[in-house]
Amino acid sequence: MTAAALLRLDKVACIxxxxxxxxxxxxxxxxxxxxxxxxxxxxxxxxxxxLAGGLLRPAAGGVARPAKAALADEGLALDPKLSLxxxxxxxxxxxxxxxxxxxxxxxxxxxxxxPVRMLSTGQRKRAMLARVVASDAGxxxxxxxxxxxxxxxxxxxxxxMAVHRAEGGAILAASHQPLDLPGAQVVALx
Amino acid sequence: MSALxxxxxxxxxxxxxxxxxxxxxxxxxxxxxxxxxxxxxxxARTGGGALWVAALLAxxxxxxxxxxxxxxxxxxxxxxxxxxxxxxxxxxxxxxHWLSFGPPLMLAALPAxxxxxxxxxxxxxxxxxxxxxxxxxxxxxxxTASLTAGLRGAGALGGLLMLPLAVPILxxxxxxxxxxxxxxxxxxxxxxxxxxxxxxxxxxxxAIRAARD
Numbered sequence: 107m108t109a110a111a112l113l114r115l116d117k118v119a120c121i122x123x124x125x126x127x128x129x130x131x132x133x134x135x136x137x138x139x140x141x142x143x144x145x146x147x148x149x150x151x152x153x154x155x156x157l158a159g160g161l162l163r164p165a166a167g168g169v170a171r172p173a174k175a176a177l178a179d180e181g182l183a184l185d186p187k188l189s190l191x192x193x194x195x196x197x198x199x200x201x202x203x204x205x206x207x208x209x210x211x212x213x214x215x216x217x218x219x220x221p222v223r224m225l226s227t228g229q230r231k232r233a234m235l236a237r238v239v240a241s242d243a244g245x246x247x248x249x250x251x252x253x254x255x256x257x258x259x260x261x262x263x264x265x266x267m268a269v270h271r272a273e274g275g276a277i278l279a280a281s282h283q284p285l286d287l288p289g290a291q292v293v294a295l296x
Numbered sequence: 297m298s299a300l301x302x303x304x305x306x307x308x309x310x311x312x313x314x315x316x317x318x319x320x321x322x323x324x325x326x327x328x329x330x331x332x333x334x335x336x337x338x339x340a341r342t343g344g345g346a347l348w349v350a351a352l353l354a355x356x357x358x359x360x361x362x363x364x365x366x367x368x369x370x371x372x373x374x375x376x377x378x379x380x381x382x383x384x385x386x387x388x389x390x391x392x393h394w395l396s397f398g399p400p401l402m403l404a405a406l407p408a409x410x411x412x413x414x415x416x417x418x419x420x421x422x423x424x425x426x427x428x429x430x431x432x433x434x435x436x437x438x439x440t441a442s443l444t445a446g447l448r449g450a451g452a453l454g455g456l457l458m459l460p461l462a463v464p465i466l467x468x469x470x471x472x473x474x475x476x477x478x479x480x481x482x483x484x485x486x487x488x489x490x491x492x493x494x495x496x497x498x499x500x501x502x503a504i505r506a507a508r509d
Contacts, residue, residue: 160377
């Protein structure tokens with residue numbers, strides 16, 4: 107229990123739609139640490155991320171999150187009519203950050219003028235990850251970050267996650283696919 | 297916060313929310329004299345009320361576009377995880393929605409009043425009434441949009457939810473056309489509108505939070 111924990115779940119229980127997904131969940135993520143939630147569909151992986159981000163309230167237990175969090179889930183949350191650069195720029199302004207490093211890290215710099223609605227599945231995923239990279243959040247919450255990414259995208263994701271952990275960030279991911287997160291705790295659900 | 301209001305205005309401009317209520321309002325003002333007939337005194341007497349009904353329905357037009365797309369695409373989640381309260385989001389949406397339909401409607405009331413043969417003093421009171429009443433209409437639309445976000449057939453349900461609550465605005469707004477009772481009506485209209493605008497961020501914020509669970 108270090109004082110520098112970026113996320114601390116204390117005996118958390120999650121009930122969704124009248125169904126108990128998990129209970130007694132303890133998880134501590136300190137600077138540089140990572141955890142991957144695994145489990146079958148519907149086991150509560152996404153709910154765990156939303157609990158950690160404060161979007162859901164736990165049915166029991168406590169969630170302490172002193173750090174800012176950034177979430178990449180299935181919601182694109184980019185205005186489809188805007189160009190990618192302007193759509194990401196909107197969030198960068200709210201984050202008081204610069205969108206360009208995130209776009210460069212995910213290999214999107216050349217697509218800055220393309221409207222969001224024209225992007226492919228993999229490019230959308232990259233855009234969501236670029237928003238996370240560009241934010242200055244200490245805690246990254248990544249829901250199936252590898253879905254739809256090609257080999258180069260996976261490589262860029264791995265590199266971005268490594269840089270984030272080296273800079274003292276923490277990562278909580280939910281994934282079916284193996285992620286490039288050396289030394290990550292495994293949270294088995296379901 | 298200002299970035300959010302600007303975004304609402306941009307969405308309204310690109311999504312047709314600026315033009316659509318105005319065109320609808322003018323369409324009603326054009327059709328009404330056809331239905332009533334070219335009887336100028338009758339038109340002048342009934343026109344103010346008809347324009348208020350048109351304004352009410354015009355405010356309801358963007359009810360499906362106001363909250364639901366942001367909920368579905370995750371914009372509300374992304375704002376919440378950045379620590380922005382649902383009440384602030386709702387307040388920004390209220391400001392953006394009113395700016396995108398209140399002032400344009402007040403402009404559209406000028407040609408509409410000409411079509412209805414409204415006398416000048418009635419037009420002045422109508423404009424004052426729209427200024428006082430449209431924030432309340434915007435607040436009602438926002439609350440309805442937040443409550444029905446994520447439901448199918450939200451547009452029809454929204455109408456059923458909102459229209460009864462808009463009765464005070466309609467009564468006091470249309471009552472302003474009367475030169476004697478008009479002074480009291482404008483105060484009551486402003487009071488009803490202010491009350492709705494004051495509770496809207498909290499009601500809409502709670503609805504957005506509830507839709508997340």
